[in-house]
Amino acid sequence: MAKLKSFIKIEGTLDDLTFYKGKEGYLVKTKSGVSAKRIKNDPAFARTRENGAEFGQAATSGKQLRRAILALLTDAKDDLVTSRLTQTMTKVKNADTTSPRGERKVAIGLTTAQGKLALNGFNFNENAILSSVLLSDYTLNTATGAIDIPDFIPQQNLDAPEGATHVSLEAGFLNIDFTTDDKDLQLSPIFNTAINNTITPVVLTPVGVPSGSGNALYFLKVAFFQEINGIQYALNNGAFNALQLIEVL
Incomplete structure (x- = not known):
């Protein structure tokens, strides 16, 4: 990943380069050479598919929790709470030791002491612990x-x-x-x-x-x-x- 220093601010894809705006300014990265179809079907990408499925499960669980406590959360959260909670839910999911790889779930992880410990103590506003x-x-x-x-x-x-x-x-x-x-x-x-x-x-x-x-x-x-x-x-x-x-x- 590189930072764009030009005075011209570009966003989008040009040839094999993708330009986008991040917290550090305008950035550029090379376009992935692997097609979505290949990732979806090629046996060589089985681990990638499994990781993607489990990441999606963790992200969905974080969204479920945030929506469940909107009455508390609206004025007590930081800008990165979504990504931080997804990371935490990933740790909870990892505590599921019974499901096959790619199918581990937060709900099962929370039946374990390790899974509960990973979620317990989560602060929704990292600027006010x-x-x-x-x-x-x-x-x-x-x-x-x-x-x-x-x-x-x-x-x-x-x-x-x-x-x-x-x-x-x-x-x-x-x-x-x-x-x-x-x-x-x-x-x-x-x-x-x-x-x-x-x-x-x-x-x-x-x-x-x-x-x-x-x-x-x-x-x-x-x-x-x-x-x-x-x-x-x-x-x-x-x-x-x-x-x-x-x-x-």
């Missing part, structure tokens, strides 16, 4: 999805960004079946408070237990706001908001 934002211990009741933060002192237990005057905390309890795409997300009422030195016990209890026979996933979200004339505004469009998958069962 939960453990760096919330400087307080918490407990999770896996039966109800309730998260308890005793003796919460916002000024001391948060690494709040400059300009933040208020914070909201929210818990999510999701049941999702990655085979059928059946999903049910239950959220807690949002707890909102001023960022001060007042001791405020926090209990975030989802309104119900989600139905389904898939995996149980638990989430904790921290979002920051700035109050102006009695109205709270999202701080920098959620760039400092944290959302983490804190447990997988």
Whole structure:
């Protein structure tokens, strides 16, 4: 791959060169000499087909999860969350030790301790890691999805960004079946408070237990706001908001 230094900005294919715009500017690469038909049918590309099928499965599973938690995710994600989650789902898929190569699945990987460990702790906003934002211990009741933060002192237990005057905390309890795409997300009422030195016990209890026979996933979200004339505004469009998958069962 090479970087185009010309003042002429080209995008598209010219002869055997493909020009495109990336994060580092306008780039150019050679066009692949292998046809799609050959990759699809030639025995020499069997491993390529298997890798492609499994990559697609991991990407689809990541998409299923993102869509299942849109109510939490919309204002608590980074620009690379899709690719990062696909990479994580690939690790989960690799924990499937029973399916043939090319047919390994995330749903089967999540039946194993290794697969659950690969997904557990995923931060949807890499610019706001939960453990760096919330400087307080918490407990999770896996039966109800309730998260308890005793003796919460916002000024001391948060690494709040400059300009933040208020914070909201929210818990999510999701049941999702990655085979059928059946999903049910239950959220807690949002707890909102001023960022001060007042001791405020926090209990975030989802309104119900989600139905389904898939995996149980638990989430904790921290979002920051700035109050102006009695109205709270999202701080920098959620760039400092944290959302983490804190447990997988």
